[in-house]
Amino acid sequence: MEFFNNFNSTNQVESNENLSNDNYNEKTNNKLLQIVKNPIENLEKNILINNSFFLRFCKKRFNGEKELILNGNDLFRQIEKRLTDIDVNHLLDFLNNNPDDHDHIVELNIQNNEIGSFGIGKMCENGEKLKLKILRLNGNKFGTEASKNIALMLCNNLHIEQIEVAEVDQTISSLIYFTTIMRSDQVKYNNCLKILDISRPNPAYMNNFDSSHFAYLIGSMLKINTCLIELHLQKFSFSCHDIELMLIDGMSNITLKLLDLNCNNIGDHGINSICKWLYQRPALSGLVLSHNIIKSSGARALSFALPFSRVKLLDISYNNINNSGIVDILNTIKKSPCIRNLRLCGNQIGDKSAKVL
Numbered sequence: 001m002e003f004f005n006n007f008n009s010t011n012q013v014e015s016n017e018n019l020s021n022d023n024y025n026e027k028t029n030n031k032l033l034q035i036v037k038n039p040i041e042n043l044e045k046n047i048l049i050n051n052s053f054f055l056r057f058c059k060k061r062f063n064g065e066k067e068l069i070l071n072g073n074d075l076f077r078q079i080e081k082r083l084t085d086i087d088v089n090h091l092l093d094f095l096n097n098n099p100d101d102h103d104h105i106v107e108l109n110i111q112n113n114e115i116g117s118f119g120i121g122k123m124c125e126n127g128e129k130l131k132l133k134i135l136r137l138n139g140n141k142f143g144t145e146a147s148k149n150i151a152l153m154l155c156n157n158l159h160i161e162q163i164e165v166a167e168v169d170q171t172i173s174s175l176i177y178f179t180t181i182m183r184s185d186q187v188k189y190n191n192c193l194k195i196l197d198i199s200r201p202n203p204a205y206m207n208n209f210d211s212s213h214f215a216y217l218i219g220s221m222l223k224i225n226t227c228l229i230e231l232h233l234q235k236f237s238f239s240c241h242d243i244e245l246m247l248i249d250g251m252s253n254i255t256l257k258l259l260d261l262n263c264n265n266i267g268d269h270g271i272n273s274i275c276k277w278l279y280q281r282p283a284l285s286g287l288v289l290s291h292n293i294i295k296s297s298g299a300r301a302l303s304f305a306l307p308f309s310r311v312k313l314l315d316i317s318y319n320n321i322n323n324s325g326i327v328d329i330l331n332t333i334k335k336s337p338c339i340r341n342l343r344l345c346g347n348q349i350g351d352k353s354a355k356v357l
Contacts, residue, residue, distance in 0.1 A: 049087045054094045058105065066105045072112035072139065083110060085119035092126055108132050111164070112139035120146035127153035134162040138197070144174045151177035155188045162195035166232065169202040172209055179214075179221045182228065191227050199234035199260070206237060215242035219250035230286075232260040240270035251277045258286035258313075268298035275305035286313040290343065296325030303332035312338050318346030326353035 058066050070091075072082040083091070095105065108130075120142045123130070137150070147170045154160060165178075178198055181190050201209065215238055222228070238246075243266055271294055278284070299321045306314070316329070326349055333339055 049083075049090045051094050054091065064104060065107075067107035067109065067134075068105050069107075069109045070113070071109055072114070075113070083113040083115060085116050085122075088115060088119035088122050092122060096126065096129055106132060107134035107136075109134075109136040110140070111136045115140040115142060117142045117146040121149060124149040124153040128156050130157060131159045133159060135160055136164045137168060138164045138166045139168070141169045143169045144171050147174035148177045151181050154190045154193060155181050157190075158192055161192060162230075163193065164195075164197040164232075166197045166199035166234070170198065171202055171205045172214060175201060175214060176217065179217045182221050182225050184224050184226065193227060195230040195232075196228060197230075197232035197260075199232050199236075199262075201236065203235075209237070211237050211239065211242050212245055215246040216248070219246040219248055222246075222253040222256060223249035225253065226255055228256055230258040230260070231256060234260060234262045234264075236264060238264040238266060238270075240265075240267050240273070243270035244273045247273050247277055251280060251282070254283055257283055258288070259284060260288040261292070262288050262315075263291040266292040266294065268295055268301070271298035272301050275301045278302075278305040278309040278311065281308055281310060283310065285310050285338075287311055288313075288315045289319070290315045290317040290346075292319055294319040294321060296322050296328070299325030300328045303328040306332050306339065307335040309336075310338060311336075313341040314339060315341075315343040316347070317343040321347040323348055323350035323352050326350075327356055330356040 054068060054070075057070055058068050060066050070083060076082055091110075095108075115137075120137075120140075124146075147165060147168060150163070150165060151174070154163065175198060178196065180186060181188075182193065182196070183189055184191065214236070218231075218233070222231075236242075238261065243261075266289060270292075271289075274287070294316060299316065299319075302314075302316070314329075321329075321344075326344060326347060329342070329344065330353060333342070
Protein backbone atom coordinates (compact mmCIF):
# COMPACT_ATOMS: atom_id res chain seq x y z
CA MET A 1 0.00 0.00 0.00
CA GLU A 2 2.82 2.34 0.90
CA PHE A 3 4.50 1.51 -2.42
CA PHE A 4 1.40 2.55 -4.38
CA ASN A 5 1.16 5.80 -2.43
CA ASN A 6 4.80 6.62 -3.16
CA PHE A 7 4.31 5.69 -6.80
CA ASN A 8 1.26 7.92 -7.14
CA SER A 9 2.98 10.83 -5.42
CA THR A 10 6.01 10.41 -7.69
CA ASN A 11 3.80 10.44 -10.77
CA GLN A 12 2.03 13.53 -9.48
CA VAL A 13 5.34 15.37 -8.97
CA GLU A 14 6.51 14.38 -12.44
CA SER A 15 3.25 15.51 -13.97
CA ASN A 16 3.49 18.85 -12.12
CA GLU A 17 7.06 19.28 -13.35
CA ASN A 18 5.96 18.51 -16.89
CA LEU A 19 3.16 21.06 -16.60
CA SER A 20 5.53 23.71 -15.26
CA ASN A 21 8.02 22.96 -18.04
CA ASP A 22 5.24 23.22 -20.60
CA ASN A 23 4.16 26.58 -19.15
CA TYR A 24 7.76 27.81 -19.20
CA ASN A 25 8.22 26.71 -22.81
CA GLU A 26 4.94 28.33 -23.77
CA LYS A 27 5.95 31.65 -22.17
CA THR A 28 9.37 31.50 -23.83
CA ASN A 29 7.80 30.81 -27.20
CA ASN A 30 5.41 33.74 -26.74
CA LYS A 31 8.33 36.06 -25.96
CA LEU A 32 10.20 34.84 -29.03
CA LEU A 33 7.10 35.38 -31.15
CA GLN A 34 6.81 38.94 -29.84
CA ILE A 35 10.43 39.63 -30.72
CA VAL A 36 9.94 38.21 -34.21
CA LYS A 37 6.69 40.10 -34.73
CA ASN A 38 7.97 43.44 -33.38
CA PRO A 39 11.69 43.65 -34.22
CA ILE A 40 11.61 47.42 -34.72
CA GLU A 41 9.99 48.05 -31.35
CA ASN A 42 12.57 45.94 -29.53
CA LEU A 43 15.46 47.61 -31.34
CA GLU A 44 14.15 51.02 -30.34
CA LYS A 45 14.01 50.07 -26.67
CA ASN A 46 17.69 49.10 -26.76
CA ILE A 47 18.79 51.84 -29.12
CA LEU A 48 22.26 53.35 -28.72
CA ILE A 49 22.56 57.08 -28.07
CA ASN A 50 24.98 58.01 -30.85
CA ASN A 51 25.25 60.27 -33.90
CA SER A 52 22.73 58.19 -35.85
CA PHE A 53 20.24 58.55 -33.02
CA PHE A 54 20.55 62.34 -32.94
CA LEU A 55 20.37 62.65 -36.73
CA ARG A 56 17.06 60.81 -36.59
CA PHE A 57 15.55 63.64 -34.53
CA CYS A 58 16.93 66.54 -36.60
CA LYS A 59 14.37 68.53 -38.53
CA LYS A 60 15.20 70.89 -41.35
CA ARG A 61 13.60 74.30 -41.62
CA PHE A 62 12.62 76.04 -44.84
CA ASN A 63 15.71 78.29 -44.67
CA GLY A 64 18.17 75.39 -44.38
CA GLU A 65 18.63 75.66 -40.62
CA LYS A 66 18.05 72.60 -38.45
CA GLU A 67 16.45 71.95 -35.08
CA LEU A 68 17.22 68.98 -32.84
CA ILE A 69 14.04 68.01 -30.98
CA LEU A 70 14.64 65.59 -28.09
CA ASN A 71 11.57 66.25 -25.96
CA GLY A 72 11.55 63.70 -23.15
CA ASN A 73 7.80 63.03 -23.42
CA ASP A 74 8.12 62.17 -27.11
CA LEU A 75 11.23 60.06 -26.53
CA PHE A 76 9.50 58.06 -23.81
CA ARG A 77 6.58 57.26 -26.11
CA GLN A 78 8.93 56.06 -28.83
CA ILE A 79 11.80 54.32 -27.02
CA GLU A 80 10.61 54.23 -23.38
CA LYS A 81 13.60 56.29 -22.29
CA ARG A 82 14.46 59.88 -21.39
CA LEU A 83 17.86 61.52 -21.76
CA THR A 84 20.10 61.45 -18.67
CA ASP A 85 23.41 63.04 -17.65
CA ILE A 86 25.40 60.35 -19.48
CA ASP A 87 23.62 61.10 -22.75
CA VAL A 88 24.65 64.76 -22.55
CA ASN A 89 28.27 63.75 -23.30
CA HIS A 90 27.16 62.02 -26.51
CA LEU A 91 25.02 65.02 -27.40
CA LEU A 92 27.92 67.45 -26.97
CA ASP A 93 30.17 65.18 -29.05
CA PHE A 94 27.53 65.21 -31.77
CA LEU A 95 27.37 69.02 -31.75
CA ASN A 96 31.14 69.63 -31.53
CA ASN A 97 32.95 66.86 -33.41
CA ASN A 98 31.54 67.54 -36.88
CA PRO A 99 31.05 71.31 -37.06
CA ASP A 100 30.64 71.32 -40.85
CA ASP A 101 27.60 69.06 -40.60
CA HIS A 102 26.08 70.47 -37.40
CA ASP A 103 26.68 74.22 -37.66
CA HIS A 104 23.19 74.63 -39.08
CA ILE A 105 21.55 73.25 -35.90
CA VAL A 106 20.19 76.44 -34.35
CA GLU A 107 17.66 74.98 -31.89
CA LEU A 108 18.17 72.31 -29.22
CA ASN A 109 15.07 71.10 -27.40
CA ILE A 110 15.87 68.72 -24.51
CA GLN A 111 12.98 69.62 -22.23
CA ASN A 112 11.14 67.11 -20.01
CA ASN A 113 14.10 64.74 -19.69
CA GLU A 114 16.03 63.52 -16.62
CA ILE A 115 19.12 65.69 -17.01
CA GLY A 116 20.60 66.70 -13.67
CA SER A 117 23.26 69.07 -12.41
CA PHE A 118 26.12 66.90 -13.72
CA GLY A 119 24.84 66.97 -17.31
CA ILE A 120 24.16 70.71 -17.14
CA GLY A 121 27.68 71.22 -15.76
CA LYS A 122 29.14 69.42 -18.77
CA MET A 123 27.06 71.56 -21.09
CA CYS A 124 28.17 74.77 -19.37
CA GLU A 125 31.84 73.76 -19.64
CA ASN A 126 31.35 73.84 -23.42
CA GLY A 127 29.06 76.87 -23.28
CA GLU A 128 31.19 79.12 -25.46
CA LYS A 129 31.25 76.48 -28.22
CA LEU A 130 27.48 76.09 -28.40
CA LYS A 131 26.42 77.91 -31.56
CA LEU A 132 22.74 77.52 -30.81
CA LYS A 133 20.18 80.29 -31.09
CA ILE A 134 17.48 78.52 -29.07
CA LEU A 135 18.04 76.30 -26.01
CA ARG A 136 15.02 74.71 -24.31
CA LEU A 137 15.71 73.10 -20.92
CA ASN A 138 12.23 73.19 -19.38
CA GLY A 139 11.18 70.35 -17.11
CA ASN A 140 14.63 69.03 -16.19
CA LYS A 141 14.88 69.13 -12.39
CA PHE A 142 18.55 70.11 -12.18
CA GLY A 143 18.08 72.63 -9.36
CA THR A 144 19.62 75.84 -8.13
CA GLU A 145 23.38 75.42 -8.63
CA ALA A 146 23.01 74.18 -12.19
CA SER A 147 20.72 77.14 -12.93
CA LYS A 148 23.41 79.50 -11.68
CA ASN A 149 25.92 77.83 -14.02
CA ILE A 150 23.56 78.35 -16.95
CA ALA A 151 23.22 82.05 -16.13
CA LEU A 152 27.00 82.43 -15.93
CA MET A 153 27.38 80.55 -19.22
CA LEU A 154 25.15 83.11 -20.92
CA CYS A 155 27.72 85.81 -20.11
CA ASN A 156 30.24 84.02 -22.34
CA ASN A 157 27.94 82.77 -25.09
CA LEU A 158 27.33 85.21 -27.94
CA HIS A 159 24.96 82.99 -29.94
CA ILE A 160 21.99 82.04 -27.74
CA GLU A 161 19.02 84.35 -28.34
CA GLN A 162 16.34 82.34 -26.56
CA ILE A 163 16.65 80.23 -23.42
CA GLU A 164 13.91 78.44 -21.50
CA VAL A 165 14.67 77.34 -17.94
CA ALA A 166 11.13 77.02 -16.61
CA GLU A 167 10.16 74.35 -14.08
CA VAL A 168 13.74 73.33 -13.28
CA ASP A 169 13.43 73.72 -9.49
CA GLN A 170 14.92 77.21 -9.30
CA THR A 171 14.91 79.29 -6.13
CA ILE A 172 15.40 83.01 -5.52
CA SER A 173 19.19 82.57 -5.28
CA SER A 174 19.47 81.31 -8.87
CA LEU A 175 16.76 83.57 -10.29
CA ILE A 176 18.74 86.61 -9.16
CA TYR A 177 21.62 85.40 -11.36
CA PHE A 178 19.41 85.72 -14.46
CA THR A 179 18.27 89.23 -13.57
CA THR A 180 21.87 90.26 -12.86
CA ILE A 181 23.44 89.01 -16.10
CA MET A 182 20.84 90.96 -18.10
CA ARG A 183 21.88 94.28 -16.54
CA SER A 184 24.12 96.41 -18.74
CA ASP A 185 25.63 98.12 -15.69
CA GLN A 186 27.49 94.93 -14.71
CA VAL A 187 31.13 94.25 -15.61
CA LYS A 188 30.08 91.05 -17.42
CA TYR A 189 26.61 90.82 -18.90
CA ASN A 190 24.65 89.36 -21.80
CA ASN A 191 23.53 91.69 -24.57
CA CYS A 192 22.28 89.21 -27.18
CA LEU A 193 19.54 87.26 -25.35
CA LYS A 194 16.11 88.20 -26.69
CA ILE A 195 13.74 85.69 -25.05
CA LEU A 196 13.99 84.59 -21.42
CA ASP A 197 11.65 82.09 -19.74
CA ILE A 198 12.27 81.58 -16.01
CA SER A 199 8.71 80.56 -15.14
CA ARG A 200 7.50 78.15 -12.46
CA PRO A 201 10.17 78.20 -9.73
CA ASN A 202 10.40 75.38 -7.19
CA PRO A 203 7.01 75.34 -5.38
CA ALA A 204 8.60 73.86 -2.24
CA TYR A 205 10.38 77.18 -1.63
CA MET A 206 7.49 79.51 -2.48
CA ASN A 207 6.57 79.97 1.20
CA ASN A 208 9.94 81.68 1.71
CA PHE A 209 9.94 83.42 -1.68
CA ASP A 210 9.98 87.21 -1.47
CA SER A 211 7.97 87.99 -4.59
CA SER A 212 8.00 91.75 -3.91
CA HIS A 213 11.78 91.90 -3.82
CA PHE A 214 12.11 89.79 -6.96
CA ALA A 215 9.51 91.89 -8.79
CA TYR A 216 11.52 95.01 -7.93
CA LEU A 217 14.70 93.34 -9.28
CA ILE A 218 12.89 92.48 -12.51
CA GLY A 219 11.84 96.10 -12.92
CA SER A 220 15.36 97.38 -12.23
CA MET A 221 16.72 95.00 -14.86
CA LEU A 222 14.11 96.04 -17.44
CA LYS A 223 14.94 99.71 -16.91
CA ILE A 224 18.48 99.36 -18.29
CA ASN A 225 18.13 96.27 -20.50
CA THR A 226 18.06 96.93 -24.24
CA CYS A 227 17.99 93.44 -25.76
CA LEU A 228 15.08 91.48 -24.21
CA ILE A 229 11.92 91.36 -26.31
CA GLU A 230 10.10 88.54 -24.46
CA LEU A 231 9.96 87.82 -20.73
CA HIS A 232 7.98 84.89 -19.27
CA LEU A 233 7.18 85.03 -15.54
CA GLN A 234 4.53 82.39 -14.89
CA LYS A 235 3.58 81.11 -11.44
CA PHE A 236 5.57 83.54 -9.31
CA SER A 237 2.58 84.40 -7.08
CA PHE A 238 2.96 88.06 -8.04
CA SER A 239 0.35 90.24 -6.33
CA CYS A 240 -0.95 93.67 -7.32
CA HIS A 241 1.63 95.31 -5.08
CA ASP A 242 4.41 93.29 -6.75
CA ILE A 243 3.35 94.49 -10.20
CA GLU A 244 3.31 98.06 -8.93
CA LEU A 245 6.89 97.64 -7.67
CA MET A 246 8.00 95.99 -10.91
CA LEU A 247 6.72 98.85 -13.04
CA ILE A 248 8.31 101.64 -11.01
CA ASP A 249 11.45 101.09 -13.08
CA GLY A 250 10.02 98.70 -15.67
CA MET A 251 8.05 101.50 -17.34
CA SER A 252 11.34 102.88 -18.66
CA ASN A 253 11.97 99.82 -20.84
CA ILE A 254 11.94 100.52 -24.58
CA THR A 255 12.43 97.06 -26.14
CA LEU A 256 10.13 94.53 -24.42
CA LYS A 257 7.37 93.32 -26.76
CA LEU A 258 5.84 90.41 -24.82
CA LEU A 259 5.26 90.15 -21.08
CA ASP A 260 3.86 86.83 -19.84
CA LEU A 261 2.33 87.03 -16.35
CA ASN A 262 0.18 83.91 -16.62
CA CYS A 263 -0.88 82.10 -13.41
CA ASN A 264 -0.20 84.80 -10.82
CA ASN A 265 -2.38 86.66 -8.29
CA ILE A 266 -2.85 89.91 -10.20
CA GLY A 267 -6.10 91.75 -9.57
CA ASP A 268 -7.64 95.07 -10.54
CA HIS A 269 -5.10 97.24 -8.70
CA GLY A 270 -2.26 95.51 -10.55
CA ILE A 271 -4.08 96.07 -13.84
CA ASN A 272 -4.31 99.78 -13.05
CA SER A 273 -0.52 99.87 -12.71
CA ILE A 274 -0.15 98.11 -16.08
CA CYS A 275 -2.60 100.58 -17.66
CA LYS A 276 -0.47 103.53 -16.54
CA TRP A 277 2.36 101.91 -18.50
CA LEU A 278 0.17 101.34 -21.57
CA TYR A 279 -0.83 105.02 -21.61
CA GLN A 280 2.84 105.82 -22.26
CA ARG A 281 2.64 103.77 -25.48
CA PRO A 282 5.57 101.39 -24.80
CA ALA A 283 6.93 98.90 -27.32
CA LEU A 284 4.82 96.16 -25.69
CA SER A 285 2.70 94.33 -28.28
CA GLY A 286 1.76 91.19 -26.32
CA LEU A 287 0.32 90.97 -22.80
CA VAL A 288 -0.56 87.60 -21.23
CA LEU A 289 -2.66 87.87 -18.06
CA SER A 290 -4.56 84.58 -18.11
CA HIS A 291 -5.31 82.63 -14.91
CA ASN A 292 -5.21 85.65 -12.59
CA ILE A 293 -7.93 87.27 -10.46
CA ILE A 294 -8.91 90.22 -12.67
CA LYS A 295 -12.49 91.44 -12.28
CA SER A 296 -14.68 93.72 -14.38
CA SER A 297 -13.23 96.98 -13.04
CA GLY A 298 -9.78 95.82 -14.17
CA ALA A 299 -11.17 94.91 -17.58
CA ARG A 300 -12.78 98.36 -17.84
CA ALA A 301 -9.45 100.02 -17.01
CA LEU A 302 -7.81 97.96 -19.76
CA SER A 303 -10.49 99.00 -22.24
CA PHE A 304 -9.59 102.67 -21.68
CA ALA A 305 -5.82 102.11 -21.94
CA LEU A 306 -5.66 99.76 -24.95
CA PRO A 307 -6.43 102.41 -27.63
CA PHE A 308 -3.33 104.33 -26.54
CA SER A 309 -1.07 101.25 -26.63
CA ARG A 310 0.56 99.08 -29.30
CA VAL A 311 -0.87 95.83 -27.91
CA LYS A 312 -1.76 93.30 -30.63
CA LEU A 313 -2.15 90.23 -28.41
CA LEU A 314 -4.19 90.34 -25.19
CA ASP A 315 -4.86 87.19 -23.18
CA ILE A 316 -7.19 87.69 -20.20
CA SER A 317 -8.72 84.21 -20.25
CA TYR A 318 -9.68 82.40 -17.05
CA ASN A 319 -10.16 85.41 -14.80
CA ASN A 320 -13.20 86.66 -12.85
CA ILE A 321 -14.51 89.10 -15.47
CA ASN A 322 -18.30 89.27 -15.72
CA ASN A 323 -20.51 90.20 -18.65
CA SER A 324 -20.10 93.99 -18.36
CA GLY A 325 -16.30 93.72 -18.28
CA ILE A 326 -16.30 91.54 -21.40
CA VAL A 327 -18.51 94.09 -23.18
CA ASP A 328 -16.07 96.89 -22.29
CA ILE A 329 -13.15 94.90 -23.75
CA LEU A 330 -15.09 94.07 -26.94
CA ASN A 331 -16.19 97.67 -27.45
CA THR A 332 -12.61 98.92 -27.20
CA ILE A 333 -11.62 96.82 -30.23
CA LYS A 334 -13.50 99.38 -32.33
CA LYS A 335 -11.23 102.10 -30.91
CA SER A 336 -8.05 99.99 -30.97
CA PRO A 337 -7.57 98.50 -34.44
CA CYS A 338 -4.12 97.19 -33.45
CA ILE A 339 -5.54 94.20 -31.52
CA ARG A 340 -5.29 91.05 -33.65
CA ASN A 341 -5.51 88.31 -31.01
CA LEU A 342 -7.93 88.47 -28.08
CA ARG A 343 -8.51 85.57 -25.68
CA LEU A 344 -11.50 85.75 -23.35
CA CYS A 345 -12.47 82.14 -22.61
CA GLY A 346 -12.95 81.08 -19.01
CA ASN A 347 -14.80 84.29 -18.05
CA GLN A 348 -18.52 84.99 -17.61
CA ILE A 349 -19.63 85.60 -21.19
CA GLY A 350 -23.37 86.36 -21.24
CA ASP A 351 -26.05 87.51 -23.66
CA LYS A 352 -24.84 91.11 -23.94
CA SER A 353 -21.25 90.17 -24.71
CA ALA A 354 -22.44 87.48 -27.12
CA LYS A 355 -24.44 90.10 -29.05
CA VAL A 356 -21.40 92.39 -29.26
CA LEU A 357 -19.35 89.45 -30.57
